[in-house]
Amino acid sequence: MNFIENETAQKLRGGYYTPDDLAAFLCEWVMEIEPRRVLEPSCGDGVFLGALRQVGAPEDLAITAIELDEVEAVKAKRRVEEIGLKAGNIHSTDFLSWALDMTGKAEGTFDAVIGNPPFVRYQYLPQPFQQKAEQVFRELGLPFTKHTNAWVPFILASMRMLRPGGRLAMVVPAEIIHVMHAQSLRSYLGEECSRLVIVDPEKLWFDGTLQGAVLLMAEKRQDEKAKAQGLGIYEVKDREFLRVKPSAVFAAPQSINGKTVAGKWTRALLDKETRDLFDELAEHEEVHRFSDVADVDVGIVTGANKFFLVTDDVVAEHGLERWAHPMFGRSEHCPGVIYDKKQHSANAKMGNPTNFLWFPDNEPMRYKKSRSYIEAGEEDALHTRYKCRIRSPWFAVPSVYSTEIGMLKRSHDLPRLILNKAGAYTTDTAYRIRTLNGTSADKLVSCFINSLTALSAELEGRHYGGGVLELVPSEIEKLLMPLPSKVNISIKDLDKKVRTESARGVLQANSQEVLGGLGLSKVKQDIVFNGWKRLRNRRHRTSSDEEASETV
Structure with missing residues (x-):
């Protein structure tokens, strides 16, 4: 667990400033609609304000910029004066408080919103800010979780300030695609926007941090009757996309809607053939949701x-x-x-x-x-x-029991189940798993390593800095779990392979047994495997043609 006293001042403030070229790209896109009023909710020293001027914003463009840090706000005011944005107005205050105070006054009045909201965990926010964050969710009628991060209510409040047909262009954490605490935001954006595009880089844009970032380009619907196109993901290797017109980037990816964007957006990273096959296999009579064949509980706390x-x-x-x-x-x-x-x-x-x-x-x-x-x-x-x-005596740990199967909370390449022959206990770094409905523990463990379950884990799980995959019980319960009746894999042989061979090799070999047992052709097995590899490589930030050489 991370504690606030162990974090840097920069991380607690969420101050990772946007490179000039990325800011200019986003500003060029919003200037395409010739905005008259622009909002910058976390302007820092004014990087986006300078970028606006750089891409041709007129000196009379009405800019409202908010910055909590007084020192940075002074820098932003100085920059506005230097570049000649005569209508630039810098407020040294808390954006969420300002936005809530402006409810009913400036709501829906801005043509564009630009910026890079702070990346700060809810637990690290001062209590008044926590209360304001909760209020934003409450006023929008959205489910709230204390696992959220400051950037989530920032974007929600910003969208609320945007007029119909307006544009929001922001640098946001890459976890917007998959973390559970951003589900309210994803749902809200899906309802409010006519089109959403994520520019997703293979490499990190911020030096000195493992935090991945993406560009969010969102266009608000003109009215409630306007059809929502959905989400498009534009993948880039480096910065070559900056040579393309922002309008072309926004128009390029095919928009996807329906179940692909109703929950996590990770499915949008897969091609249609893979998504369709995944859905087809989910209906196979010998493919189950994990919750139907096993019970998942956290380890000992x-x-x-x-x-x-x-x-x-x-x-x-x-x-x-x-x-x-x-x-x-x-x-x-x-x-x-x-x-x-x-x-x-x-x-x-x-x-x-x-x-x-x-x-x-x-x-x-x-x-x-x-x-x-x-x-x-x-x-x-x-x-x-x-x-x-909260317990008496304090050293008497409750809920102590072991199960026949364990599963580590985090994994590098792919998750796996562990047959607990030693009857060992596990802490909350692992999960305790019991089989249901007569399912054999050996079979559950041996069949779990297959590319369909591995792909399912990439779609349901989340990852942060460093690319480690993490699954919580509710996500594990959703995993697709093939248990073909005719397949009988030697658990001892599999154990030896996992210890000595590459993750890629073990996954492919075991998938031939498991998915082949479902009657799946080699061609379709390869489609599922390549879907897993695509998401796994993205998580690790490795090139798409790089071989996975690590052991499981």
Whole structure:
């Protein structure tokens, strides 16, 4: 978990300024409609204001720009004066408060909105800003989640200020395509806009950050009767698109609507043939939703993993043997698809924290060594942490049980299930999975590695900086899970392959067994596999023809 005290001032302010050439591209696009009133909700030092002038904005263009940071606002005012934007008006204030105050006054009056909203997690926002963010959602009648980020309510409030037929052009996080907390925004944009285009780069645009960014080009519907075309994604390798007219870029991608953009927008990255085949396979009698064949629960929540997850040496030093239980929770703990006593011993020999300390009651306080261990935890104020202080005693972790199958929360290439032969516990870095309706644990684990499920995971999951795929229980439950009755894969052989071969090789070979067992032709198997590879490479920011050489 990230804590606010560990973050940089730049990250807490969300201040990643837009390169001049990208700002000019977006400004050129909005100037195509000859706007008279332009809104910049987070102007920083005025990069977009300078770009407007650069692409030919008249000196009397009425610009309303907002900037919370007073120092940056002064820079923006100076820039406006230097470039001769006589009608530029810079407000040093909080945009959400300003926008809410202007409800019913300036709502729907701007011809264009430009900018780069701050990338700040809701948990890092001061409480007054959190309240304003929630109010934006509430006034628009949209579902709110505290997992949101500042850029989401910024765009919502900005769209509200835009007139029918107006244009919004912004640099936004690439996660707009797939994160759950942006679903309200995606739905709202889909309803409000006649056309949406995402310019999606293969490379990172911001130096010194792993945060991927895209360009959002949105045109608001003229009226409620106007037909919404949907979403188009324009993929670019670098900056070659800047040589193309913005109007041509906006018109280029085919718009997609319906189920492809009703939820996450990741489906729009696939071609129609792949989308249609995916939907066809979802209806196959031997393809199930994961929730129909298994139950998913989070792992054990300790509230202080470093205290409760320890090495053999710590157990011996403090006499904790009677409370120590085998556990796994990291990818390096599970190089294959089987976690057994042999793997557990190997992890212990490497000095990994393979023991989970379960104190179900006050018994450890009766012994000097274990009592001193708990008192050391209190000296580190562990008992004051939220998850610890709400239980009594604080060191008695609840909901302790193991399941026959585990699954790590995050994966590099593709997710996999782990047959838990050791009966080990897992923390909340992994999930506990029980099979349903008589499904064999061996079969579920062995069939899970196939390109249809892997593609489904790319469509349902999310990723952040570094390209690691993350799935939460509600997303896992939606995965497509083929379980062909005639297929019987050796779990031991698969375990060996996963440990020694490339992810690509294992996935292709196992897919031939699993998808072939559904009666799927080699040609269609390749379509599904290439769909997975396309999304996996995008997540890793590798070229489309690069081979995946990593192990699973």
